[in-house]
Amino acid sequence: MSTVLMIRVHEQPGGQLCRFKPKLRGDETEVRKLSVYRELHDWIYAEAEASDVTMEAKGHVRGHLGQFVRGELIDDYYFMKRVEDRRFPMAMFSHGIWAISPRFNPQYRFFGAFATHDWFVALNKQSRDALEQSEACWHAEIDTSTKLWSDLFPGRPVFIGDTLGDFVSNAEKLDARW
Amino acid sequence: MLVGKALSKGDLWEEYSINLHGAYEAMRSAFRQSTLTQDAIAESLDADKSLISRRLNGSENLTFKTLSFMASAMGCRLTVLFTPYKDVRKRSADGVTFRTDDTAEVSDPIGPLSKAA
Numbered sequence: 001m002s003t004v005l006m007i008r009v010h011e012q013p014g015g016q017l018c019r020f021k022p023k024l025r026g027d028e029t030e031v032r033k034l035s036v037y038r039e040l041h042d043w044i045y046a047e048a049e050a051s052d053v054t055m056e057a058k059g060h061v062r063g064h065l066g067q068f069v070r071g072e073l074i075d076d077y078y079f080m081k082r083v084e085d086r087r088f089p090m091a092m093f094s095h096g097i098w099a100i101s102p103r104f105n106p107q108y109r110f111f112g113a114f115a116t117h118d119w120f121v122a123l124n125k126q127s128r129d130a131l132e133q134s135e136a137c138w139h140a141e142i143d144t145s146t147k148l149w150s151d152l153f154p155g156r157p158v159f160i161g162d163t164l165g166d167f168v169s170n171a172e173k174l175d176a177r178w
Numbered sequence: 179m180l181v182g183k184a185l186s187k188g189d190l191w192e193e194y195s196i197n198l199h200g201a202y203e204a205m206r207s208a209f210r211q212s213t214l215t216q217d218a219i220a221e222s223l224d225a226d227k228s229l230i231s232r233r234l235n236g237s238e239n240l241t242f243k244t245l246s247f248m249a250s251a252m253g254c255r256l257t258v259l260f261t262p263y264k265d266v267r268k269r270s271a272d273g274v275t276f277r278t279d280d281t282a283e284v285s286d287p288i289g290p291l292s293k294a295a
Contacts, residue, residue, distance in 0.1 A: 022192070023189070023192065025263040025264070025266035026263060026264055026265055026266030026267055026268075027266070027267055027268060028266060028267075028268055029268075031268075045188070047186070047187060047188050052187075055187050055188065055191050056191050056194070058188065058191065059188065059190070059191025059192045059193075059194055059195045060191070060195040062188075062191075062192040062195065063192050063193075063194075063195025063196045063198075063199055064195065064199070066192070066196065067199065070268065071268065072203075072268075073203075078235055078236055103202075103236040103237065104195065104198065104236075104239065105239065
């Protein structure tokens with residue numbers, strides 16, 4: 001079974017993934033697809049007893065993720081970037097894990113991987129403040145993403161490309177590490 | 179019709195983020211289309227280049243004053259439009275939203291991009 005078919009199974013009611021569906025206005029459509037781990041999806045939309053600061057942060061998260069889905073111009077540095085695994089300098093990006101970076105404070109990073117071109121699966125998140133404590137924190141999130149991916153898609157590798165265009169359409173290449 | 183309908187806090191904050199992002203993208207688009215450097219803008223505003231860099235890469239929170247100062251440094255005037263949801267159009271690759279009739283009239287907060295004489 002292909003990864004995409006497995007995503008569709010996981011997105012069934014009660015499944016472990018949810019499709020992120022921003023509010024689309026006018027002629028906006030779902031240009032790119034974003035599947036989100038259910039626990040993460042619940043956090044993004046949970047509003048009960050949340051403070052204004054938390055509500056604002058989640059609003060920025062939804063707004064940022066919505067850019068991806070609407071097919072807006074994004075880039076591989078500020079919007080989302082490949083996460084370096086500095087434990088293995090010769091294979092920095094072979095794990096295929098990316099981090100989406102909502103830019104407004106308080107900041108969070110959303111880790112995950114591409115299932116195919118223009119289809120990202122967001123699996124776990126961490127606050128930017130926590131990640132700044134050490135490189136090990138980043139590596140822990142890479143490991144969490146990799147584990148969740150393996151559990152969701154046994155035997156199916158993450159999508160890997162050679163260029164930014166292999167991963168995503170309408171994207172500006174700013175990352176000099178390609 | 180939305181008039182009189184209670185809006186959730188979540189929807190308000192999400193729209194705020196989208197609007198803020200639109201302003202940010204308009205600023206970046208104007209900068210790309212200008213021939214100015216960050217140094218030149220910093221000099222115009224008597225500001226540190228690192229501040230201009232942070233504004234353009236999105237790591238500095240935007241205020242209306244910041245947008246206005248940046249616009250002035252790029253020889254632009256801000257134009258704010260309230261676009262009904264039904265008329266919202268997909269953003270083009272350069273971050274500019276086009277109107278229904280595709281006349282390429284910008285609806286972003288930063289208006290004409292040509293520099294003042």
